[in-house]
Amino acid sequence: MRAEIITIGDELLIGQVVDTNSAWMAQRLNEQGIELYQITSVHDDREHIIAALNEAFNRANIVLTTGGLGPTKDDITKHVLCEYFGAHLIEDQNVRAHIKDLYKDRPDVLNRLTETQWQVPDKAVILENRVGSAPLMIFHKDNKILASMPGVPYEMEIAMKEQILPYIQSKLENQKSQILHRTMQVTGIAESSLAILLDEFETNMPSGLHLAYLPKDGVIRLRLSSYGELTETEMARYFADLKALVREYLIAETDEPLEMIVGRLLTERHQTISTAESCTGGKLASLLSKHPGSSAFYYGSVISYDNSVKEHMLGVPAEMIQEYGVVSEDVVRVMAESVRQQLGTDYAIATSGIAGPSGGSAAKPVGTVWMAWATPKGTFAECFHLGKLREQITDRACLKALVGLLKIIHQQA
């Protein structure tokens, strides 16, 4: 049981849009025990789309396409699919009613181009796109299935969850294998050293078990995978063995983003956090408030990008900035303690660093970041050197902030 994804759109191939859809769809397919074999991005071009369809059907029995379903001339997916499956366009009364309802408050949108959206291929099963005007289309071919969805991420996500996946499941029951992935996260060890540490474990793994190393920004995700060959119990045993081997570097037993793990720990302990950010400029705040339920533990932040804000809102003495510089242990300690006290939270994290490209010096080059954690049991500070690229520096700083906080929460538990 294999699936492939074909993403259709010139915007992908000139780099105007990052394809976030495929990773999301891949996760859902894996959860359902459907292996995703390949992802292919092609142009809004008849020959190109047809070639990609032929190749994908040669390798897989489920083909999912996204994109090219808008009402404008550059979008041609529906017409190409009609040609490919020998179908003709007919008016669909359900889709028509749905679109009329969708735009009932916006008569300007009910124009002749929008009306083409209720023209659908006569050989397709049509499913409702609850949040948009492009209908979802499913074609059958020699026991294989093609599903066509819009490329707008939230339309695609709702379509997959509510319509496409349930449809595929109903048609292909009993053909699925149990795909298992388990991931843990470690830090403080080089990838090659970790691989040497795990050499014996890897050598002794059964052939149906796979181990992957995914390093990023100083955290390595270790993933065990099985495609139908191991039971959940067996997987759990190997996962526990692996965990025992990396215990001293372990920071998470799941693949969840660290801010989610932090959030769950704080919520369980009825504890709260605030931040005072300079170089990370709100990125840390944005992570901490990203997931549902964050209002239970996240109070807020003072983003003190300009020094005047550090002085007036966080009480950092001007002389301290003068003497030690704004990227210094003294300054981040005051920032963290001040925001913790003013916002009345259990923890607070402060960052101050040089994100570049300018502002570096010999003593404090671009990438230098001071960080402090104010906690119920005192304030801790650390200096990091996080590379040379602006976005990488701020991403890594957020990760270091969360890793540091995780360690502190565990130590103080």
Added chain:
Amino acid sequence: MRAEIITIGDELLIGQVVDTNSAWMAQRLNEQGIELYQITSVHDDREHIIAALNEAFNRANIVLTTGGLGPTKDDITKHVLCEYFGAHLIEDQNVRAHIKDLYKDRPDVLNRLTETQWQVPDKAVILENRVGSAPLMIFHKDNKILASMPGVPYEMEIAMKEQILPYIQSKLENQKSQILHRTMQVTGIAESSLAILLDEFETNMPSGLHLAYLPKDGVIRLRLSSYGELTETEMARYFADLKALVREYLIAETDEPLEMIVGRLLTERHQTISTAESCTGGKLASLLSKHPGSSAFYYGSVISYDNSVKEHMLGVPAEMIQEYGVVSEDVVRVMAESVRQQLGTDYAIATSGIAGPSGGSAAKPVGTVWMAWATPKGTFAECFHLGKLREQITDRACLKALVGLLKIIHQQA
């Protein structure tokens, strides 16, 4: 002159990693006048990689691969490329010296796995990976080129900019065509209505000119493209014609992110901005501080996620929250004016909304966002309904905040 990208890694096909590399590479290729025909993501699997290489070489004369170059067992790209090109691994003294230097302060990393990184194919041109241990490899085959790079984004980006692109340019000079893309951004009109407005323009375009519509979160990017058929002057003329047609909806004449356009406008005018965010939780601050040079116009933010922070740091009266609710015009006005006054900036933006999934009511459903812009000429507020999904709501709120600010800056200029 066509290129293809093959991204190699199981993590892409189980959705553990979003492929951001391809879009970045696509932009660079287009800038160089090289058309990117297809992007293919494949497993860390010998047969799969070989099949993808064969197909890509059938369609294109430049093949760029990323990923699979780590020192661990799951990474097999180098070995598969050796097999594919009939090469053998030999020790490279330059790579050896580079890696020894790279890890001179980390003797634990100079282990037997890292040592495999200076084994390189004897038929490849080896280029230096300045920031990592995996050497860059270039293979030639029947006048075609394959370049293999690491999958870690910043390693790939430095490799492409400093090594791979200059190498390709030197080998393929005179084979390039002039690819031109020009993009503008419009808002306040439905995609289908826009297409009807532009119907005559589209009908009369020369065959070498393409128009694409890219709608996202209420902003539509309109892109004109030409692959070698138009001159820059001709392109500029069509772009001007298009601009005249959409003038009343136009918010930007480039494809740049709106926060970058805002930043440039403010910097030019020597004006500054601060934010007071509730539902956007730092995302707006993070956008405004994202790009180099933001310290010239961005002062900081008070992220008042919890109501206590709105009261104590922004002076929102508790009775006001009680009477009108925290998501209300009165509250966002106070937030914006307070942060503007406290941080001493020219502009300030405040957001307060219900990002969900919980917290909605009949009167104020999930997706309701109040926003205020405090300016030198008074404070403006507006209420939006931005959908049902948490991330979509906060993304759209940031976009509305920036679009509103752009309009205000232009009006007050």
